[in-house]
Every structure is written in C-alpha cells, then in structure tokens.
Amino acid sequence: MPPNRKLIQFRWRGYALSILLHSALVAAAVYGWFTWKHRAPDVDTLAIEGSVVDERVLKSIAAMPEAPPEKPPEPEPVPVPEPEPEPAPVEEQGPPAPDPAELERKEEERLAQEQKQKEEAEQKAAQELKEREEAERVEKEKQAAAKAAEEKAAKEKAAAEKKAAEKKKAEEAAAAKKAAEEKARLARQAELMKSLEAEERGNAARNSSEASQWRAAIAAKIQRNWKTPPSAVTGVECNVTVTQVPGGDVTDVRGIKCNVDDPVLSESLRNAVMGASPLPPPPAGVPFERILELTFKPQ
Amino acid sequence: MKKLVPMLLLACALAAPASAQLRITITSGVTDPIDIAIVPFARAGVSDPLDVAEVIQRDLESTGRFKGMPRSDMAALSKPTTAAEVVAAEWKQLNNDYVVVGRVTSQTDGTVRIDAELVNVLTGLRISGPYSIVPAASIRNGAHRVADALFEKITGVRGAFSTRIAYVSVDGKPPNQRYELYVADSDGANRVRILASPLPIMSPAWSPDGEWLAYVSFERRTSAIFVQHRRTGKKTMVSARAGINGAPSYSPDGKNLLLTLSGSNGNLDVYLLELASNQLKRLTDDPGIDTEAVMSVDGTVYFTSDRSGNPQIYRLTPGSNERPKRVTFTGSYNARPRVSPDGRQLAVLTQDGGAFRIAVQDLATNNVQVLSKGNQEESPSFAPNGTMLIFAGRERGQGVLQTISVDGQISARLDADAGEVREPVWGPFLP
Numbered sequence: 001m002p003p004n005r006k007l008i009q010f011r012w013r014g015y016a017l018s019i020l021l022h023s024a025l026v027a028a029a030v031y032g033w034f035t036w037k038h039r040a041p042d043v044d045t046l047a048i049e050g051s052v053v054d055e056r057v058l059k060s061i062a063a064m065p066e067a068p069p070e071k072p073p074e075p076e077p078v079p080v081p082e083p084e085p086e087p088a089p090v091e092e093q094g095p096p097a098p099d100p101a102e103l104e105r106k107e108e109e110r111l112a113q114e115q116k117q118k119e120e121a122e123q124k125a126a127q128e129l130k131e132r133e134e135a136e137r138v139e140k141e142k143q144a145a146a147k148a149a150e151e152k153a154a155k156e157k158a159a160a161e162k163k164a165a166e167k168k169k170a171e172e173a174a175a176a177k178k179a180a181e182e183k184a185r186l187a188r189q190a191e192l193m194k195s196l197e198a199e200e201r202g203n204a205a206r207n208s209s210e211a212s213q214w215r216a217a218i219a220a221k222i223q224r225n226w227k228t229p230p231s232a233v234t235g236v237e238c239n240v241t242v243t244q245v246p247g248g249d250v251t252d253v254r255g256i257k258c259n260v261d262d263p264v265l266s267e268s269l270r271n272a273v274m275g276a277s278p279l280p281p282p283p284a285g286v287p288f289e290r291i292l293e294l295t296f297k298p299q
Numbered sequence: 300m301k302k303l304v305p306m307l308l309l310a311c312a313l314a315a316p317a318s319a320q321l322r323i324t325i326t327s328g329v330t331d332p333i334d335i336a337i338v339p340f341a342r343a344g345v346s347d348p349l350d351v352a353e354v355i356q357r358d359l360e361s362t363g364r365f366k367g368m369p370r371s372d373m374a375a376l377s378k379p380t381t382a383a384e385v386v387a388a389e390w391k392q393l394n395n396d397y398v399v400v401g402r403v404t405s406q407t408d409g410t411v412r413i414d415a416e417l418v419n420v421l422t423g424l425r426i427s428g429p430y431s432i433v434p435a436a437s438i439r440n441g442a443h444r445v446a447d448a449l450f451e452k453i454t455g456v457r458g459a460f461s462t463r464i465a466y467v468s469v470d471g472k473p474p475n476q477r478y479e480l481y482v483a484d485s486d487g488a489n490r491v492r493i494l495a496s497p498l499p500i501m502s503p504a505w506s507p508d509g510e511w512l513a514y515v516s517f518e519r520r521t522s523a524i525f526v527q528h529r530r531t532g533k534k535t536m537v538s539a540r541a542g543i544n545g546a547p548s549y550s551p552d553g554k555n556l557l558l559t560l561s562g563s564n565g566n567l568d569v570y571l572l573e574l575a576s577n578q579l580k581r582l583t584d585d586p587g588i589d590t591e592a593v594m595s596v597d598g599t600v601y602f603t604s605d606r607s608g609n610p611q612i613y614r615l616t617p618g619s620n621e622r623p624k625r626v627t628f629t630g631s632y633n634a635r636p637r638v639s640p641d642g643r644q645l646a647v648l649t650q651d652g653g654a655f656r657i658a659v660q661d662l663a664t665n666n667v668q669v670l671s672k673g674n675q676e677e678s679p680s681f682a683p684n685g686t687m688l689i690f691a692g693r694e695r696g697q698g699v700l701q702t703i704s705v706d707g708q709i710s711a712r713l714d715a716d717a718g719e720v721r722e723p724v725w726g727p728f729l730p
Binding site: 215218219222223224225226227228229230231232253262263264265267268270271272274275289291292293294295296297298299 | 320321322323324325326327328329330331332333396419421422424452453454455456686
C-alpha cells in the first residue's frame, strides 16, 4: 500500500474518533443539563429494589413451608447516574500525519484518560456511596429519634391522661366531701336555730313579768334569811350556785366565790339559802329552773 | 360573712347554757339576830352549880347578834349533850340556825374542863370545840371563853366576853361618901375592888396589856394621877403637879400617858407623859379647856376642847405643828371621845335634844349615830373587839352600867351590885 493511502486511512480514522468523542461530550452535557433541570426534590426517595429471580427458585420456594416474614427491605440508595467521561480535548487540525508513535502515545493517553475517568468515577461512586450511607445513618437516627420522641410523647400522653383522671377523681371526691360538709353544716345550723328558738321562747318566758315576780319572791325570801355578818359590807360581792328540785327544796349550795376570803361570810350565804328552803315555786307559764345563780352584793 | 353567721350562732349557742340559769341578785340581808339554842350542858363531878349554858347564852345575846332559844321552848325536846345526838331537822323546825351542846367535867387535877360543840342545823355542819380548862373557882370565866370562841366561829369577830371592865362606884351621901374602883367581868359579875377612898376617884384607864389601871385620886386632897397594878395592888403616883391633874389615858404602846394639866394658871391643856422617863410634852396650848385626850392606834390624838365656844372633839398629831382640827360638828355638845380599836369610829357623849346620850361617829364619812336612849348618860368605852360599848346610864336617879351594840340594836344593863356607878371603861383582850 502506498504511503498516501495509508495516511488517508489514518486521517479518517482520526476524524471518526474525533466526531465520536465530540458527540459523546455533547451527549454528556445534554444529559447533565437535563438531569440538573429535572432533579428530584430532596425527599426521601422510595427505591424499589429488584432482583432477578429464577423461576425455578420461585417454584422451590413455593414448595417450602412459610417462612417468617422478613424484615422490610432497607431502602436502596438513589441511583446516581454515572458521569460521562470527559472527552479529551480535540485539537482542530488537519489530518495528522500518521505517526505510529504518536498514535501509540495517544492511545496510551486515551487509555490513561479512560483509566483516570474510571478511577474518578469509582471515587465518585465511593463518595456517593459514603454520602448515601451517611444519609441512611442520619435517616436511621432521625427515625430512631422520631420513634423515641413518639414513644416519649405517647408516655407523656398516657401520664397526662392518668393525671387528668386522677385529678378528676380527686375533684369528684372533694366535691362529694364538700357537699357532705355543707349538708352537715346546714343540719347544724338548723339545730342551732332550733335551740336558739327554744332559747328565745325560754327567754321570753323568763323575761316575762311573772318570771320577774318569781325572781323577786326568791330574792326576798333569801334576803329575809340572810343574817349579815359584820364583814358583809358595801364592796363585797359573792356568787353562789344553788340547785333546787321541783317543790323548791334546795339540794345543793356550792361554788361560793367572794371577792374577799371570809369563811364566816360564806357560811352566812349558805345559811341564807338553806334557811330560805323551800324556795317559792314559779308561777304558771314560767319554766322551772333547777339551777339558780345568786349574786350577793350588800349595799 | 358566710362563715360569720354560723359562728355567731355557735357563740349564741355556747352562751345559751349560762343564760338558761336563773340569775338573782341580793343586795341586802337582815340584821336579825342569829337564832341559837344553847342546850344545858351535861355535868360530871362539878360542885359549882353555875349554869354554863346560861352564861354563854347571855354573853351571846348581849351583843345583839344572837337570840337564844328560851329554855321553856326546849321542854319537849331531847337534851343532847354531844353533836352526834343533835337531830338537826328538829331544831331547824323551831327556827334555830345553830345548836350548842356541851359538857362540864371535873378533872382529877382539880380543874374543870368545859367542852362545847356547835351544830349548824341549816347545813348540818358540825364543829367540834371549843373547850376551856379553868380552875374550879373560875368556871364562869371558862364559860366566857367558850362564848368568845363560839362568837368568833359564827360571826368572824373575836369575842370579848372574857375581858374585864373597870368602873368607879360611889356609895353614900355627902359628906360621907365612899369611892371605890372595881374590876369585873365584862358582864359585871365577879367584881373585885382594887381601890377604896373617902375622897373622889375618877377617870380610870386600862393599860394596853390589861395589867395596869391609871386613875385620878384626890386622896392627897389635891388631884393626882396614879397607875396601879391590877393584881398586886402596887400603885405609883405619876403626876401630882400644881393645879389640876386629870383625864389619864394610855397610848396604844403603853409607854406614854395622855393627861390634862392646868398648871398654876388654871388653863387646862393636854400633855403627853413618858412613863419611863417622866418627861412631859405639851400637846395643846390654847386658852380654852383642852381635856379628855385619847390616842388612836394610828397615833392621832382626839380630845375635847371648848375653844370654839362649846365642847367639841378635835384631833391633832403629836410632833406635828399643825393646829388641831375639829372633828365633830353635829350638835352643840360633844365630849369624852373614845376611839374604836380599829381607829375608824369615835364614841362621844353628845347632847341630843336636851339629853346626854352616847353617839358613834364614823371617822371616814363623819356620819353620826346616836345609840342610847337615856337622858343622862356618860363615859362611853369600846369593847376591845369594837362590837359593843359600855357606858354609865341612869335609872331611878342612880348611875348604872349599860352596854349597847355599836349598831344600837341591843342594850343591856349590867348588874353592878353596887351604888352609884360611874365612868366604866372596857379593858383590852387578855392573853
């Protein structure tokens, strides 16, 4: 073969390679733009993991007893499209001289370039794998945290519900207690009112003119029987509690308290009351009083 | 507010029981005598026929504070001699407040023991005692001592029945008169003459310990003041100064003698004579008559003076430069002051509607109460317990001894068994 022909053959081969390379670059650029433009939102990607299963295997599995459910498959990392290898810069030149050394060098460069691209792709893939694993770890942690938060929230909710229930129960008990107390208070009040009314009736009877006459009659009889000792002078005051029974008989004279210590005076008071026994009876309508509180105040 | 109403209701309810009792105030009593039955005492081996129960009853009745049950009313009753035998209801039914029972028993040593028991028939309270042990010849005095104790148990005031009185008795008609100074029991019994003279004896006065008597005697033809021991008869002349020596009375501590001296000019004034040193101190210096001085327990001297024109009572404080102050303003005549043992009352001889009577003036309020009802009375003197006064009254123109309670309720005539009785003076408590 003549040298021109061989040269032309090399030149076409170079053209072809150049065109192929540029096409590849353009295609890579378009793909990259398209990918960037239609990038999926940063959401958790649901990946579908698929496996090539042999039908025979399926049949054998169908024949096996039912296995426990497997753990749900871990989500697959999002496949990242491998970048196209950067096309080697192509010099615009005329048909090179077919130089075998050059060609070999170029071939080596190309191979080196490919090797480089391959390594870069592998590195990128490794990086992406790492990032994916990191993302997975973060996601797991996030899920674990979410789960923990959810459990915590559930616990708190349960506690709050329990507390609320207890509070409600306590409130109900307090309300019941209060109601019982109010009832008792009302009962007491009613009882007091009742005794007060009775007291009022008694007071009315005691304050009547008939009662006053009775008191005066008792006082007069005791007075007639009080033979005052020399020590019974103005300023002396004694209190005596007298018990009488219906009929006026005095059964007890006690609690003699004077503002002076004078046994003779005390005995004179006792004698006055006992000497006046039986005391005058109450007039009709005036309640009988068993206990008399006497005050001796000589003037 | 919601809580306030029940609280108020509760307060009312708590207060209710107190108001449910009948309250009565008694502002006065009566001065009625205490009814007492003194049952004749049992006797054992006693030869003296003295009715001890009767002596006690008369003592108690003389104060006006007791009314003894007549013996005739006891006829139908049993005669208990111990408190255990007294049926209280039986005696109460006869309006008695107290019953006294007792026994007079001769003892192996020749003395006589008098036991008494007091039963309060109103309350049923029985009080053992009192008792008295006396020589067989002094049963009467023993009875007085038992009466003293009974009086104190019932009234709270110490009895003065066992004390003595002194008085002057004048017998005969001038110029053959006989003057005697007697000491007797407070009821006039058991009189003992300690001095006799054909010449006047005047103004006897007891020493605070009851051992001495001071008096004015004219046995030296002029007035002189003597002090004489009651039991030994030993006498000492303490003042025979020129002029009149009169109206002696002891100070409460017995160390001084108040007396009236006229000096040579005849102007009567009050002096204080210290008995131990015979030192004389003039207490009044007034142209009027100042006499009849007596000293109160607080040291105040009361005396009679006519410096205002009529006899009135004045007071002064020895050692003070203050002028004597008039004390009596009721009536135109108040003389012969005697101060009560507690220093709160003054007994005087007062002119009351033309009569001379015994009156008592409260020194705090100056209220005057005329006690006696005679026409010609004189010389009041307080009993040492202040409950009674002794004075000289007149009956059928003759001086007699009389006692009267300080409230004027009870007056009694004492049997002096003598002629004209003058100037009685009540002695102090005896140990």
